[in-house]
Amino acid sequence: MSATIASTPAADGYRMPGEQEPHSGCWIAWPERPDNWRLGAKPAQEAFAAVAEAVNVSEPVTVAVSDHQFEHCRSLLSASIRVVELSTDDAWIRDTGPTFVVDDSGGRRGVDWRFNAWGGLQGGLYVPWDRDDRVARKVLEIEGADRYRAPIVLEGGSVHVDGEGTVIATEECLLNPNRNPHLSRAEIEQTLFDYLGAETMIWLRRGVYDDETDGHVDNLACFARPGVVLLTWTDEQSDPQHAISRDALGRLEGATDARGRALEVVRIPSPGPLTITDEEASGVDALPGSRPRRAGDRLAASYANFYLGTTRVVFPLLDPRFDDAAGEVLRGCFPDREVVGLPAREILLGGGNIHCITQQVPALR
Numbered sequence: 001m002s003a004t005i006a007s008t009p010a011a012d013g014y015r016m017p018g019e020q021e022p023h024s025g026c027w028i029a030w031p032e033r034p035d036n037w038r039l040g041a042k043p044a045q046e047a048f049a050a051v052a053e054a055v056n057v058s059e060p061v062t063v064a065v066s067d068h069q070f071e072h073c074r075s076l077l078s079a080s081i082r083v084v085e086l087s088t089d090d091a092w093i094r095d096t097g098p099t100f101v102v103d104d105s106g107g108r109r110g111v112d113w114r115f116n117a118w119g120g121l122q123g124g125l126y127v128p129w130d131r132d133d134r135v136a137r138k139v140l141e142i143e144g145a146d147r148y149r150a151p152i153v154l155e156g157g158s159v160h161v162d163g164e165g166t167v168i169a170t171e172e173c174l175l176n177p178n179r180n181p182h183l184s185r186a187e188i189e190q191t192l193f194d195y196l197g198a199e200t201m202i203w204l205r206r207g208v209y210d211d212e213t214d215g216h217v218d219n220l221a222c223f224a225r226p227g228v229v230l231l232t233w234t235d236e237q238s239d240p241q242h243a244i245s246r247d248a249l250g251r252l253e254g255a256t257d258a259r260g261r262a263l264e265v266v267r268i269p270s271p272g273p274l275t276i277t278d279e280e281a282s283g284v285d286a287l288p289g290s291r292p293r294r295a296g297d298r299l300a301a302s303y304a305n306f307y308l309g310t311t312r313v314v315f316p317l318l319d320p321r322f323d324d325a326a327g328e329v330l331r332g333c334f335p336d337r338e339v340v341g342l343p344a345r346e347i348l349l350g351g352g353n354i355h356c357i358t359q360q361v362p363a364l365r
Contacts, residue, residue: 002140004147005109008194014101014109015197017362018163019308020225023059025361026309027139028052030065030073031091035126035290036350038283047346048091049076051307051314051354054340056081058309059360062142064088064135084142089117089132092352094218095155097359098136100145101197106364109146111195112136113154118213119178120153125212125351127289143361150195152188153179157218157356159192162226165199165258167192172206172215179214200258204248208232208270209240211300212291218355219302221248224266224333227257232304233267241270268329271319274299280349293349305353306330310363313337316344316353 009015028048031037037044052061056078064086065073074083088096095118098110113136117129140147158173173179174188183191189201207215221231229252233245245267252265281295303326306315313334317323323341330339347353 002137002145002147004149009101009109009111009148010194010197013103014107015103015163016099016101016161018161018223018226019360020223021163022310022363023360024363025060025062026055026307027093027097027359027361028055028061028063028357029086029088029091029093029096029135030063030069031350032066032069033090033126034285035287036090036284036293038280038293038349043346044350045073045076047342047344048357050342051347051357052077052081054312054314054342055307055309055358058312064093064139086135086138087131088135089126089129091350092157092356093135093359094157094356096132096135097156098140098145098147099156099196100360100362102362102365104365108362108364109148110136110140110143111148111150112140113150113156114152115155116153116179118155119176122178123214124178125291148195150191152183152191155213155216156359157213157216157352159196160217160222161196161198162223162257164226166202166226167196167198167200168202168204168221168223168229169217170204170207170215170220173213173217176214198258202252202255202257204251206244206247208300208302209244210298212351219300219305219353220244221252222304222355226259227261228264228266228333230266230268230304230329230333232270232302234270239270239273245270266329266333268303269322269325271301271303271322271326272299274301274319274348276349291351299348300351301348302353305355307354307358308334309337309360311337313339314354315339315341316347317341318344318348
């Protein structure tokens with residue numbers, strides 16, 4: 001049973017832990033929308049299954065799937081992976097699932113953000129999105145964790161925390177009028193502090209170039225650990241990503257975190273530029289209300305979009321020119337974890353990557 005709590009996590013002594021802290025599990029949702037995933041989502045399902053198996057070595061994985069796809073999903077996964085029937089509109093559980101928060105007494109609860117498919121009727125990616133808006137509540141019921149229903153529209157991939165009071169996010173996303181037009185910057189910031197148990201905000205300007213999420217920070221930058229941030233980077237000045245990353249670097253290097261530390265910024269190479277091929281675009285069904293997938297469109301590819309597990313880092317393989325270098329950067333940042341790369345273009349074609357399709361459940365103290 002999951003109760004809904006009227007207060008806030010911060011008021012109750014809860015905080016969102018950093019992703020580098022131990023996990024007791026991970027959630028993944030199963031892809032099947034034919035208007036977002038090509039060839040009836042079969043290639044994407046194979047990629048999602050590979051991610052589930054790789055993460056399951058680090059911590060137990062639960063896969064949420066519709067009744068229609070239950071048998072097929074179950075047949076592709078190891079018996080040790082839990083499969084549960086749970087209706088969704090699409091498979092981005094980082095954004096639709098709960099943000100778990102913990103306290104120092106062994107408590108674990110979840111924040112249920114309001115969800116409008118990355119912009120609602122002003123630039124959102126599909127209609128309707130009501131099943132996705134119920135995902136967090138259902139996950140919390142299954143996990144037996146009490147729920148805070150947050151008063152703002154927010155996706156889990158639009159914020160990163162260090163677990164010690166610091167939040168990073170982009171203005172492009174959080175201040176976009178298609179999320180919370182009635183709130184000021186200061187009001188949004190305070191709401192994040194209230195629901196993440198944080199006290200310091202570092203605002204980056206924009207996310208990865210042409211990211212359809214309106215610039216989620218998890219595609220651009222993330223905490224490796226408190227005081228250390230990984231940042232997507234390209235030296236190619238003709239690439240629009242260069243100016244975005246350069247601006248982010250300046251902001252990060254000029255910031256201090258909640259503990260008063262200057263941040264160490266580690267650059268991780270940007271793959272590509274990568275674009276959708278004719279064959280890939282033709283495999284996606286064109287349906288009203290969904291974002292079209294067109295040949296030649298640039299993909300918002302990023303190696304920063306990885307899953308930081310308790311014993312493993314699972315990162316996307318996207319471009320043979322940069323895959324090895326990205327892996328080496330991650331091994332340098334996480335010497336205590338096994339770093340595993342998986343082919344992830346099929347996930348990228350749907351609009352995100354490995355971090356976007358996973359949601360960690362922090363371990364209890």
